[in-house]
Amino acid sequence: MTIPDVTARGPALPGLPGGAGLPGGAGLPGGAGLPGGTQAGAATPDAGALPQPQSSGFSPESARQDIPILRRTVNGHPLVWLDNGATTQKPRQVIEALGAFYGAANSNIHRGAHTMAREATEMYEAGRAAVAGFLGAGSPDDIVFVRGTTEAINLVAQSWGRANLGPGDDILVAVLEHHSDIVPWQLIAKETRARVVPIPLTPQGAIDQDAYADLLSSRTQLVAVSHASNVLGTVPPVKEMTALAHRYGAKVLVDGAQAVAHFPVDVRDLDADFYAFSGHKLFAPTGIGALYAKPEILEAMRPWQGGGNMIDTVDFARTTFAPVPRLLEAGTGHISGVVGLLAALNWFTSFDRDAVAAYESALMTYAQQALATVPGLEVLGSAPERIAVLTFTLAGHDPAGVADWLDRDGIAIRAGHHCAQPALAHYGLESAARASLALYNTSEEVDQLVASLRRLQAAPKPAG
Ligand code: PLP
Numbered sequence: 015m016t017i018p019d020v021t022a023r024g025p026a027l028p029g030l031p032g033g034a035g036l037p038g039g040a041g042l043p044g045g046a047g048l049p050g051g052t053q054a055g056a057a058t059p060d061a062g063a064l065p066q067p068q069s070s071g072f073s074p075e076s077a078r079q080d081i082p083i084l085r086r087t088v089n090g091h092p093l094v095w096l097d098n099g100a101t102t103q104k105p106r107q108v109i110e111a112l113g114a115f116y117g118a119a120n121s122n123i124h125r126g127a128h129t130m131a132r133e134a135t136e137m138y139e140a141g142r143a144a145v146a147g148f149l150g151a152g153s154p155d156d157i158v159f160v161r162g163t164t165e166a167i168n169l170v171a172q173s174w175g176r177a178n179l180g181p182g183d184d185i186l187v188a189v190l191e192h193h194s195d196i197v198p199w200q201l202i203a204k205e206t207r208a209r210v211v212p213i214p215l216t217p218q219g220a221i222d223q224d225a226y227a228d229l230l231s232s233r234t235q236l237v238a239v240s241h242a243s244n245v246l247g248t249v250p251p252v253k254e255m256t257a258l259a260h261r262y263g264a265k266v267l268v269d270g271a272q273a274v275a276h277f278p279v280d281v282r283d284l285d286a287d288f289y290a291f292s293g294h295k296l297f298a299p300t301g302i303g304a305l306y307a308k309p310e311i312l313e314a315m316r317p318w319q320g321g322g323n324m325i326d327t328v329d330f331a332r333t334t335f336a337p338v339p340r341l342l343e344a345g346t347g348h349i350s351g352v353v354g355l356l357a358a359l360n361w362f363t364s365f366d367r368d369a370v371a372a373y374e375s376a377l378m379t380y381a382q383q384a385l386a387t388v389p390g391l392e393v394l395g396s397a398p399e400r401i402a403v404l405t406f407t408l409a410g411h412d413p414a415g416v417a418d419w420l421d422r423d424g425i426a427i428r429a430g431h432h433c434a435q436p437a438l439a440h441y442g443l444e445s446a447a448r449a450s451l452a453l454y455n456t457s458e459e460v461d462q463l464v465a466s467l468r469r470l471q472a473a474p475k476p477a478g
Contacts, residue, residue, distance in 0.1 A: 067376035091424025099450030111357035150280035162303035166290035219395030241273035246395030247403035298358035302351030
């Protein structure tokens with residue numbers, strides 16, 4: 015199967031020789047053996063005519079046309095990708111940028127006095143500038159490239175945390191955090207004899223703001239909070255929480271892994287000290303992400319890994335270091351990842367972001383209403399501000415069985431603890447099913463999810 019040729023959108027990748035086309039018009043590796051299959055028409059749930067998501071000036075078709083994988087089939091059905099919280103699918107523009115880089119522009123960066131090294135360096139730094147613009151940072155120098163959110167948080171814990179935490183200090187961590195925003199703090203707390211203090215949730219799955227205010231004290235050095243929860247969808251009032259933390263002199267790290275693909279982010283408006291995200295949840299390749307830090311904090315940060323790229327001169331008597339952000343980027347970076355991230359940002363920001371957010375919000379409301387028609391289905395979390403993440407339980411079925419059933423209909427959701435065991439424990443659960451939506455999902459796909467779940471509930475239960 016070759017990647018269908020669809021209409022280009024957004025500016026071509028700057029500086030790529032030969033334009034953005036894949037050299038030689040290559041298709042997916044080895045023809046990919048993607049199973050064909052008949053088109054199964056959209057099934058309608060027995061929910062009566064639910065009001066369709068209102069047009070918001072954004073059509074999901076304009077995004078779908080760019081995502082080749084959405085044309086494949088799974089188990090004989092058109093793919094319905096509702097696992098966007100785990101990773102997003104990639105637009106053709108990103109896939110082509112990777113092919114074009116390796117086909118025509120591959121080189122290491124920063125080192126080497128040849129044309130291609132210079133071109134690759136320019137692309138890499140264009141990626142840094144694009145990330146800075148995307149997050150509303152003041153300068154590209156405020157952006158450190160990392161593997162993803164997990165590495166960004168570990169970097170802060172190991173570099174800033176090791177220098178700034180000590181016995182008796184508190185790190186406040188919201189109960190809804192992903193494990194990658196809990197465990198790095200536990201590790202550094204153990205070494206520095208600081209404490210990790212959970213900020214409790216309300217029954218609705220919001221962060222309990224009264225409890226948060228009570229927990230803050232002069233001992234608080236850091237508050238770690240997600241801009242959007244991957245399991246409850248909760249969007250906490252991060253700006254207000256940050257302002258409160260700053261009154262106590264604490265720093266705030268915002269985990270933006272689930273936020274960046276859903277609503278516009280402005281790190282300076284939030285006044286966040288640190289902001290982390292993963293490219294693969296933002297239509298870019300895996301293995302690339304970014305950490306923003308306020309310049310004055312970044313300047314004071316120590317290296318956390320040593321190697322090439324992060325030094326100025328090396329001598330057995332004395333080594334001198336490169337300035338940030340390179341100081342924190344030891345070794346060869348994920349150059350093609352940055353090229354893909356740049357293409358993803360170009361693609362994503364070519365849409366009207368407010369219109370996308372409004373569309374997703376309408377789709378979320380539609381999905382909530384449609385899921386409510388499935389007997390025995392309960393959605394976790396009802397915080398006032400939420401992204402389109404629907405984590406649910408289905409009476410009589412374990413979540414893995416639900417995911418397996420849906421997979422037979424070509425519908426991909428996630429089941430398990432979602433790397434957020436404390437958040438699930440808040441609801442007395444160890445596991446749940448999760449459908450997480452993106453801008454390219456449609457109400458027809460929600461209908462297919464609901465119809466499949468209703469069929470599961472209606473199916474005869476195995477004896478015994
Ligand atoms: N934080 C949140 C809220 C997440 O949802 C995830 C991944 O699901 C992560 C952090 C970790 O991201 P990554 O595995 O890309 O580092």
